Amino acid sequence: MTVASSTSYPVDQLLYWAEQAPDVTWMIQHEAGAIRTMTWREAADEVGRMASALKAQDWPAGSRIAIAGMNCAHWFLADLAIQMAGLVPVGIYARQASKTTGWILKHCEAKAIFIGPMPSAVAADMLQQGLPKDIVTIAMPYDASPVSEHTWAGFARSHLPLRRYEKPSADTLATLVYTSGTTGNSKGVMLSYGNLAFTSAVFREVIPSKPGERLFSYLPLAHILERVAVEMASLYWGAEVYFLERVEKMSEQLMETKPTxxxxxxxxxxxxxxxxxxxxxxxxxxxxxxxxxxxxxxxxxxxxxxxxxHxxxxxxxxAPVPQATxxxxxxxxxxxxxxxxxxxxxxxxxxxxxxxxxxxxxxxxxxxxxxxxxxxxxxxxxxxxxxxxxxxxxxxxxxxxxxxxxxxxxxxxxxxxxxxxxxxxxVKEIFKTAKGKYVAPGPIEAAFMGSNNDIDQCCLVGAQLTQPVMVVNLSLTALTKPREEVEAGLLADMERANAPLEDHEKIAKMLLVSERWSSESGLLTPTLKVRRNEIEARYAAAVTQVARRREVLVEWQ
Missing domain, CATH: 3.40.50.12780 (ANL, N-terminal domain)
Known part of the structure; x- marks a missing residue:
């Protein structure tokens, strides 16, 4: 199979594969013990019908339409239908605070939102609480999709597939990608069709595809990494895509997928x-x-x-990867x-x-x-x-x-x-200690984590402290071990990380916490990066106490 021109856009690629390989499977979806597959022709038909339904709403060209929920086949379909209709998709993380969701939807003035399967009832409630009252809601056809104003099939039922796709110019807004908001409100990054075409072409040039490519979609599709490296890559390579059903089934489904x-x-x-x-x-x-x-x-x-x-x-x-990993x-x-x-x-x-x-x-x-x-x-x-x-x-x-x-x-x-x-x-994470010295925490955190399985995440803090303190989020493995064993490993990690550092950069103390850092708790972004400001605020009092004590390694919370 020959991939179409590198200047083609995602919808072009869908239509290309629907014509060249109509009966070849594109997407494989697990749900409640069943496996649903979708060919390129079936996908193009679904996208065309939904695009017709969206155009029938008479929203102005370029209006924003949101997509929420876990990764699934209909996330891809909604994304492509929105683009085909001349509108702009906006990804919403499935695990996100309601105030963040509400702020994004109001900020981008979203007309509608497609809602897919949610990871939990709590996440579904948080999403519902963040929805503006006047937004149109459309539920994707999954058991775990919250009840909405419209069903996917009901919204598109009376519409024939859109036959005429008006290809946008390279500088037309293709999508809004909201940042993780590690230091305040999320910002809506405007990416054009030209931006996406350039990036996908570079990616394919650096890592050329081979026949039989298989991809596994599990990182949030609201993040541009997954959109480009999985969704768009599958469209340009003609690759199969398998979707993660639940986090607990990650190992099982990864073994089944055998991604290339x-x-x-x-x-x-x-x-x-x-x-x-x-x-x-x-x-x-x-x-x-x-x-x-x-x-x-x-x-x-x-x-x-x-x-x-394979x-x-x-x-x-x-984010930085520990070299030991x-x-x-x-x-x-x-x-x-x-x-x-x-x-x-x-x-x-x-x-x-x-x-x-x-x-x-x-x-x-x-x-x-x-x-x-x-x-x-x-x-x-x-x-x-x-x-x-x-x-x-x-x-x-x-x-x-x-x-x-x-x-x-x-x-x-x-x-x-x-x-x-x-x-x-x-640049913004560099802090000044009470000695007036500057410290860049990222490389120190990566060196400290090394390959210690007792550490799930860590965050170095030290603004206005005499010496930096490492806040350590212990892994579930660590909580089952004798305390002495865990502490010995952490002290060795601290000594190893400190060895090449200047005196003012060296980790002086550690604060151990067993509370789970997650996107739901607000301590991690949806892409699993530490929200440094939130960590510093949450543990400010404890860090101050640790800094004043003689013990190097303190507190189990």
Missing amino acids: RFVAVPLVLSRLQASFTARIPERQLRALVKRRWLGPLLRKRMVTRLGLQ SRALFCGA LLFFRDVLGLDVYECYGQSEALYCSMNRPGAQRLGSVGKPFSDANLRLSEEGEIQVRHPGVMLGYFNDAKQTKAAFTSDGWLKTGDKGRFDHDGFLYITGR
Whole structure:
């Protein structure tokens, strides 16, 4: 099969595959013990009917239509139908505070929202509480989709598929992607069709597809990483897509899918690593895989248990990956993980790739991506994937760019002599201690976590403290172990992380917390990144007490 022109857009690709491979399965959906499949022709028919129904509402061109719920086939269909109708899709995270949902829907002036299966009754209630009273609600056809004003079938029933697709210009707004809101209200990143076409073309050039590609969709589709690396990749590659039904079934469905490409965030990789090292110490695993006969068999068994035996490439982005995790995947499992760098505002910027990889870096910039460092070391970007700006926010848009038109990423970095880019922290996350010294927490946190399965997440705080304190969110594994064993490991981690640091950067104390950090609790973003401001506020009193005590490692909450 031949992929259509690289300048084609998502709807073009759907129509292309519906014509070239009409009876080939595109999507595989699990629900309540049943498996539903959808071919390219069936998908194009559903999208065309829904696009007709949307156009019949007579909403102005470019009106915003939201999509909420867990990853599913109809998330893709809704996204494409909205685009086909000349409207703008806006993703809403399934696990998100109602006030955040309400703010986004009002800010983008959404006319309607497609609501898919929700991960829990609590999440469904939070979504419902955030819906404006005048918004049109359309339920996707799943048992776990909340009751809405319209059903999917009912809304589109009387409409024939839209036959005429008016291809937009490259500078037309294609989608709004709201940021995770780690430091305040989410901002609506405006991405054009040209932005998306550029990014998908670069991605396909760097990692060319092969026949029989299979993808596993489980990271939130409201995040641009999943939209580009899975949804759009499937449209351009003609790849099958399997959808995660529930988080508890992740291992089972990953083994069933056997993806040829796998996209992850650091926490997912760390938890996959922990699924092995929680039972067999990593040092022992490393020794076993080096044995002449046993090693290859053991490695094959472990990779097969993950469902990654057919993966040609593993990608990781959205946050720094502990180097110990990358080394585990490479040395123990025999799998290279290619770290990539980008953000909602700039899509992809750089990537490690086969034949051009350096651990600890985020690879080399793409050939068409211009990156530079400011005098302060901030990474600045200019390429065709950079956003149009922030929706309804001229002030923030102006602040995001330099006077000569380069996007200010907010990330600090450095290039090595071979041109590999290293992320050294976030400009806004750098804090000043009471000694007047500046500390960049990101690299220290990554070094501290290492490969310790007792750590689920961590956050270094230290503004106005004499010396930084590490707040440690203990894993469920840690809570089943003797306290002395957990503490000994953490103290060793602290000593190892502190060794290369300047005195003012060194971790002085640790605050251990057993409370689950999650997006529901407000301490993590929906993409599993730490909300630093929320962590600092939640534990401010405890951190102050820990800083005053003599003990290095304090408190079990």
